[in-house]
Amino acid sequence: MQGEIIAIGNELTSGRIANTTSGFAARHLFAAGYEIYAMDTIGDSPALIGEALKRAIGRVDFVLVTGGLGSTDDDLTTEAVAEALDRPTIPNLELLFQIRNHLDAISLCPMNPLEKLAWLPQGAEALTLQSKMSGYQLIHDNKPIFFLPGVPSQMQTLLVEQVLPRLAIWSHDRHLVTCQRLYKIFGMAEAEINQRVVELALDKSIHIGYYPVFPEVHLSLTVRAPGNTGSSPLPLFEAACTAIEESMGDAIYGRDEESMASVVGALLHAANLRLAVAESCTGGMIAHLLTGVAGSSRYFLGGVIAYANSMKTTCLDVSEQLLATYGAVSREVAEAMVTGCRDRSGADIALAVTGIAGPDGGSIAKPVGTVYISMAAKKNIQTKLFHFAGNRQQIQEIAAKTALDLVRKYLLQQDGN
Numbered sequence: 001m002q003g004e005i006i007a008i009g010n011e012l013t014s015g016r017i018a019n020t021t022s023g024f025a026a027r028h029l030f031a032a033g034y035e036i037y038a039m040d041t042i043g044d045s046p047a048l049i050g051e052a053l054k055r056a057i058g059r060v061d062f063v064l065v066t067g068g069l070g071s072t073d074d075d076l077t078t079e080a081v082a083e084a085l086d087r088p089t090i091p092n093l094e095l096l097f098q099i100r101n102h103l104d105a106i107s108l109c110p111m112n113p114l115e116k117l118a119w120l121p122q123g124a125e126a127l128t129l130q131s132k133m134s135g136y137q138l139i140h141d142n143k144p145i146f147f148l149p150g151v152p153s154q155m156q157t158l159l160v161e162q163v164l165p166r167l168a169i170w171s172h173d174r175h176l177v178t179c180q181r182l183y184k185i186f187g188m189a190e191a192e193i194n195q196r197v198v199e200l201a202l203d204k205s206i207h208i209g210y211y212p213v214f215p216e217v218h219l220s221l222t223v224r225a226p227g228n229t230g231s232s233p234l235p236l237f238e239a240a241c242t243a244i245e246e247s248m249g250d251a252i253y254g255r256d257e258e259s260m261a262s263v264v265g266a267l268l269h270a271a272n273l274r275l276a277v278a279e280s281c282t283g284g285m286i287a288h289l290l291t292g293v294a295g296s297s298r299y300f301l302g303g304v305i306a307y308a309n310s311m312k313t314t315c316l317d318v319s320e321q322l323l324a325t326y327g328a329v330s331r332e333v334a335e336a337m338v339t340g341c342r343d344r345s346g347a348d349i350a351l352a353v354t355g356i357a358g359p360d361g362g363s364i365a366k367p368v369g370t371v372y373i374s375m376a377a378k379k380n381i382q383t384k385l386f387h388f389a390g391n392r393q394q395i396q397e398i399a400a401k402t403a404l405d406l407v408r409k410y411l412l413q414q415d416g417n
Contacts, residue, residue, distance in 0.1 A: 001171045002037045003029060004056040006049075008067035008077055009150055013043045021066045021148075021155045029064075032164055033175030033224070044074050050084030057141055062167065064159075067150030069134040071116045077147060078121060085140055087121035095120075098129045127162040137166065144170055176224040179237035181255060183219040183244060186405055188251040190217045196247045205233075206240050214390075215398040216260075219244070253408060261289040261296075264404045267411040268299035268349075275407065276347035277303035278316055278337045280328065281355040281371060285400040301345050306337065316340030316352075327366070329354050331383050334372035338383075342376045349377045349410075351403050355386075357395045371399045375406050382406070 005025050011017040022039050029036060037060045042048045049068070056063045068077030082089045096118035117134045120126065127135040127146075135158045138145045146163050148155045168175075185193060190210055197208055197219075209220040221240055223233040245252060254263045268275055277286045287303040290296050304315045309328055312318040317340040318333060326332040338352035355371030362368035367387070374383040386402060388395045 001033075001061040001167075001175055002035045003062045003064060004037050004060045005029075005039045006052050006056060006063065006065045007039070007041045007150070008044060008049060008065065010043045010074070012041050012067070020152050021150060024152070024156055025064055025066070025159055028159060028164065029167075031178055031180065032167070033178050034062075034167070034171075035176070044068060044076050046076050046080035046083060049077060049080035053081065053084055053145075057143055057145070060143075062143055062170070063145045064163065065145065065147045066155050069117070069147060069149050071114050075116075078119065081138070081147070082121045085121065085138075087123055087138070087140075089119040090122055092118050092120050092124075092126055095126050095129055127158050133158065135162070137162075176226060177233060178222065178224050179233050180220065180222045181237075181241055183221070183248070183252050184254040184258065184260075185217045185219060185248060185251050186215070186253050186260065186401065188217065188248070193217055193219060193248070193251075197244070200243050200247060202240050202243065203236060205236065214394060215401055219248075250409060250412060253405065259289070259293070260401050260404050260408070262293045264408050264411070265290065265293050265296055265299055267408060267415075269295075271411060271414065273348040273411075274299055274301050274346075275349045275351070276301040276341050276345035277403075278341035278350065278352040279303060279305050280307055280312070280337070280353060281357045282353045282396050282400045282403075283307065285396055286351060286353065286403055289400060289404065301347050304341065312337060316344070329356055329366055329370055329372065331372055331374075331385065334374040335381050335383055338374040338376040338381060349375065349407060351375055351407065353399055353403055355388075355395070355399060357392045357399075359392060369395055371395070371402075373399065373403045373406060375403075375410065377410060382410075 005022050007019050007022045012019045019041055026036050026039060040052050042052055053063065053065065065077065068075045078089060081087065096115060120136050121138060124136040124138045127137060133149065133154045135148045144166065148158050190212055194210060205223060207222040211218040211220065221244060223237040225231055225233040253260055279286055284303065284305045290300045306312040306316055309323050312323065313320055316337050318336040322332055322336055334352050334354050337354060338350050341352055342350035352374045353371065356362050356366060356368050358368035369388040371386045371388055372383060373386065374381060388398050390398065
């Protein structure tokens with residue numbers, strides 16, 4: 001089954017708000033076995049809404065419309081649908097009752113703009129009776145059309161809880177069985193990844209996609225088969241996954257929703273080890289990534305943002321003589337920082353990062369992008385020099401994830417011994 005997604009709102013076409021609802025819908029519909037023929041973004045114009053809706057009905061099996069269902073004057077979707085499909089709006093009495101009950105509890109006003117949400121095109125069925133969440137389904141020309149709010153959280157709830165189950169009943173076995181995996185790769189260029197995949201000579205029915213998401217490359221592997229044939233794409237999918245994993249090795253750090261921080265955290269927790277960090281040029285980004293993962297207190301002790309030299313000396317026991325002799329951005333200072341971090345925190349593993357994120361501060365000897373990363377574990381210290389490229393934000397991000405990747409590879413090596 002093919003579908004079309006139409007997102008409505010002047011805030012989208014003006015660029016004031018990013019259209020996240022269409023992407024969420026497309027991902028979930030694709031995973032459920034549906035093809036997306038087109039995705040449209042249009043403004044709050046009844047003429048445009050009607051035109052886009054009638055065009056979609058004429059070329060796909062189902063339509064998903066988001067936005068324009070609120071109670072304000074610029075929410076025009078329902079009126080446009082009524083006009084375009086010749087379905088006058090009529091009150092949904094049950095929904096109107098729910099809205100008025102809600103209003104009676106919070107206001108003495110006899111009339112309220114929220115009652116507008118109860119007026120639906122003739123033949124429409126409300127997806128929910130919650131007065132704070134509008135949405136309805138309409139069958140037109142024997143095709144289901146779903147109208148969802150533009151508020152991302154509400155739209156996502158209705159899509160998952162209402163639209164997908166209704167579509168499954170409607171489509172029966174006309175959807176595609178989908179097997180899909182997203183590999184997250186770090187430290188390998190997209191061109192090299194592509195070359196390795198080409199050399200695998202995978203079956204032509206396997207679809208590979210490459211998505212640079214700085215500083216990583218995400219590789220999607222998808223196999224789809226009609227649901228009514230009785231044949232499963234799973235064996236072919238699993239064989240292809242095995243080939244990809246063997247080819248990329250430990251450059252693949254995670255799958256699907258995993259992040260570098262969540263993977264490192266899981267490895268630390270499994271090994272019952274604790275991590276602490278000392279950051280200079282990354283400004284706390286490593287700690288931010290780690291604490292963005294729920295449960296990180298099980299393995300992350302904390303960190304020091306030793307940006308100024310005075311913080312390096314007072315918090316990490318880096319000597320002033322060392323700083324004067326080698327400079328803050330040096331192997332010697334990185335190792336002193338990581339030693340101080342490990343000793344003061346009592347961590348099993350410590351990380352230290354010092355460098356020049358730019359755009360100023362570089363020199364011929366130490367240009368912008370020069371970063372030293374030091375890791376201390378089991379009384380051993382490993383320090384690496386990197387020359388990163390990009391703007392300030394990019395240099396900070398790739399430095400932070402490179403530091404975490406050093407921990408990841410160290411823990412994988414320990415696990416393999």
